[in-house]
Amino acid sequence: MPVGVAINDLNLNYLYINPTLAQINGVSVENTMHKTPRAILPTIGEQVEAAMRQVFELGKPVLNKEITGQTPATESPKTWLVHYYPLFVEGKIVGVGTVVIDITKRKLVEETLKKSESFLSTIFNSIPQAIFWKDREGIYLGCNETFAKTVGLENSQQIIGKTDFDLPWPHREAEAYRQDDKEVMESGRGKRHIIEPLKKADGGRLWIDTTKVPLVDSRGAVYGVLGIYDDITERKHTEDDVRNSQQMLQNVLDDFPGVVFWKDQNSVYLGCNKAFATAAGLSDPKEIVGKTDYDLPWAGTEADSYRRDDKEVISSGAAKIGIIETQFQADGRIAWFDTSKVPLISGEGNIIGVLGTSHDITDRKHGEEQLRQTLNELASIFRALPDLYFRMKADGTILDYKAGHLADLYVAPKYFLNKKMQAVLPTEAANIFAKALDDIAKGQEQATIEYSLATAEGTKRWESRLLPIEGEQVIAFVRDITERKKGQEMQDKLTRELKSKNEELETILYIASHDLRSALVNIQGFSFELSDSLKMITADCLGLEPQSKAAIELRSNIPESLNFIIGSVSKIDSILNGLLRLSRLGRQRISLQNLDMDQLMSHVLKSLEYKIREVDASIEIAPLPWCRGDHSLLDQVFSNIIDNAVKYRSPSRRLIINIEGRIENEHCVYSIADNGQGIKPEFVEKIFEAFHRLDPGQSAGEGLGLSIVRRIVQLHQGKVWVKAIPNEGSTFYVSLPKAN
Structure with missing residues (x-):
């Protein structure tokens, strides 16, 4: 695109004009020299001179000045983009330099494309390039509107004074941009085709092709960097030193991407x-x-x-x-x-x-080729998907559709195209659809509805997802969910039956445990009576020969058998106690309240104080967030976990227990970490099973503690799990609803 260039003195007389600008003005170079703009441009000369005077007043460039009008060379109005630069000699303004670009055609294109996202926002060309410039410290001095929009600014003026660390991209990318700037400024040479990522203000990411060139003042010193990325057109940042117009144009050409x-x-x-x-x-x-x-x-x-x-x-x-x-x-x-x-x-x-x-x-x-391929793939996907697709106006008028099989449609296309969906569907379904369209019109991002339609094959259930798109239109994805609904109904029925069976099982377990325990008390009581009777008989038979069969039975075999019976009774009693606790949990109503977990944990540690002191354990506890739960039941949960940490401590080191808590979304997650024996990977899930014990001979218990813990946590709509490393320790995690 031809560029017109001129230099005027303080009286606004032309000292230099290139052939291109002379052609634009319709006045030859010879007839232009030593005349003012108003003298050769009757209709626009006043605008030109006003801009030049503004440069003299401000002492800085006046950029991106659009002038519309006619010159002696034009038959109809045209638009030019003009940049005015002050020319300095020994620090004093001696004139003004002008760069003129004819943007008439671009302006016409902008008018015809004003309803679409225009990439004609720059004044240099008709392709959307982002342009920016910074000083040596990486502080932005300016940018164009395309760049401003990309980084989420309302206008290009808001970029002034910011750095890359104030903009949307990650810190590491800002560092990379800054490193490129330094390389360009220190070397004094442009750096072209930097392929790098860029994060936009809306969260999207781009790959950009960037060119950076040094900014040089009238003394030849680099004072900053000019950057251009994306699809570059004829756009250059003019150097402050414009006294030598030929050198300026050559620099523009050499650095043009x-x-x-x-x-x-x-x-x-x-x-x-x-x-x-x-x-x-x-x-x-x-x-x-x-x-x-x-x-x-x-x-x-x-x-x-x-x-x-x-x-x-x-x-x-x-x-x-x-x-x-x-x-x-x-x-x-x-x-x-x-x-x-x-x-x-x-x-x-x-x-x-x-x-x-x-x-x-x-x-x-x-990219265009990939887009065509993507569109073809999408068309194939639409044909393969079971969903129906409809594009409608905001009032429900159907404009287009996609269907893998015409048989899937409720009625043939000729009966619904260019008609409102509400008029095609039966009354009940039409009312549901109309409400969804109304919700979308009020700004709802998505509406999902379900309705029934009677067909020759029987009543079918359908699900429609409605989403707004540009142009005040709505798209609807419609899916036959008849089989899915049947499956859901069957699942609900099975769930109800399972719940009933579980309740029945818990009742049976409770009754059986209670009845067995009654019989067990009798066995235990009569075993003690037999033991007392045996002692009396043994005392009366002191005269028996020690090696006689009767003496051996009375003094050895019978007592040993009674001990076995009494021990087994105690074992069964312990198991029945655990089963009764489990069955009670199934029927127990929990009392939910906001709990101060610091206070609850203090109570737990107080109840275990003797055991903790006995093994010289160290407890480190951080401030804990409040949760919502049953105080008594959660006391059992944390007492059990900490008690296990004491039981299964490592004999080779002092036991250290760390208790922490954090909030994750709507739950509080508490962790109890120890440096004990740990758990082998194959046993991590089994420890929560009833009657499972890692080392039955190491400590007493029936193996129901962690089963009860998991059941209590489940009653709170929570979760419990463990991470462990053998010989290094275990960390139990308990997730509970956070306090209101």
């Missing part, structure tokens, strides 16, 4: 920028001079096409914009480019060649 080239009337290259030289396999842009497309890597592929376009532009005098074409690169790959060519005009207004600019759109072309 796209490619720029110009040829004579015979399509012989006169020059190019570094990017074009690289693509052509040249080490320096100067090497392009005198070559033709037949001397470059694309000689046998695209050279003829390029030259035809050159000839058309030169012969017609009209620009050719948006040429989508391939290019065989020096590295052997095929790249896609979006190219624009305009006539190259001499100072006398004669066409002397062609100027071309293009940017690499290979990624975009690949």
Whole structure:
């Protein structure tokens, strides 16, 4: 895209104007020199001069100034994007530099695409590029609206004074961006094609192709960095030092992330920028001079096409914009480019060649191809899925549908397309659907409904999920859930039966345990009576021969048998006590209340104080969050777990128990960690089973403690589990509802 450049003195007289701007103004270079804008531009000269005076008053550039009007060269109004830069000599403003770009066509495109997300927000080109610039400390000095939107700012002014660490991306990415900035500023050289991730303000992530170049002041010192990422068009940040316009333009061309080239009337290259030289396999842009497309890597592929376009532009005098074409690169790959060519005009207004600019759109072309493939895949998925899909207006009028099989539809398409869903469905289902549409219209993000429809195969149950989409439309995914509902009903029935059986089993267990215990008391009582009687008989038979059979029976075998009976009775009694506790838990009503767990844990440790002191254990307890539960039952839970830690301590080290708690969502998770014997992996789940003991010979008990713990926690709608390492220790976790 041609760029007009001019320099005016403090009296606003033109000291320099390039041919492009002279052509835009419709006044030759000779007739422009030493005149003011108002003298040569009757309709827009006043706007131009006002902007120049603003530069003198502010002492800084006036950028992105849009001017609409006519010049002697135009028959109808056009729009130009103009940048004004103050020119300094020894710290004093001596004039103003102007850069002018014709954006008329881009403005027309913006008008036609104003209802869609426009990527024409920059003033340099018609492709959405994000541009930003910073000082040497990494502090943002400015950005364009595309960049501002990406980072979640309302406008580009809000970026001033911020750093990468104030923006949405993670700290490690901000560090990487800052490192790239330092590398560019310290080396004084641009860094191109930095492929890196970027996190947007809305949480989405992008991969961006970034180019960074140093910002240089009038003394040649680097004072910051200019960055451009994504699909780059003709947009450059102008250096403060604009006194030498030719050097400024050359810097813009060399640092431009796209490619720029110009040829004579015979399509012989006169020059190019570094990017074009690289693509052509040249080490320096100067090497392009005198070559033709037949001397470059694309000689046998695209050279003829390029030259035809050159000839058309030169012969017609009209620009050719948006040429989508391939290019065989020096590295052997095929790249896609979006190219624009305009006539190259001499100072006398004669066409002397062609100027071309293009940017690499290979990624975009690949993305378009992937999008087409994705759309085809989605179409196939819709055909394969059992769901029906309907697209409707907000009032329920059906615009489109997708169905794997037409037989799945309630009625044929001709009976529902362009009709309201409420008019197609029976009254009851229609009312349900109408309410869901009303909920969506009121801002609800999703509505899920169920309804019944009578069909020739019988009554069917359907589920519809409605979601709003752009354009005040709604999509509905409809699924036949008849079999699922039948399954749910069967599952509910089985659950009720299982609950009944469990209650019946608990009752039987309670009654059986109670009755067995009554019989056991008799056995135990008569065993003690037999023992007392045996002692009396033994005392009366002191005269028996010691080795006689009767003496042996009285003094050895019978007492031993009675001891076995009494021991077994005690064992059975212990088991029955545990079973009774389990059965009572099944019928017990729990009293829920907000519990101060620091207080409850203090009570637990107080009740175990003798055992803890006896083994010289160390208890470390952190502040615990409040939970909701039954005080008495939870006292049992934590008493049992801590008591087990004491029982199964390691003999080789002092026992240390750590008790902590934290809140996770709607639950409190308490952990009791010890450095005891630990548990082998194969026994981690079994320890919660009834009558399971890791080492029956090590300590007394019936093996029901942890079964009772799990049952109590389940009654609280909680969860208990353990993590353990053999010979290192165990950590029991108890999850309970947090306090209201």
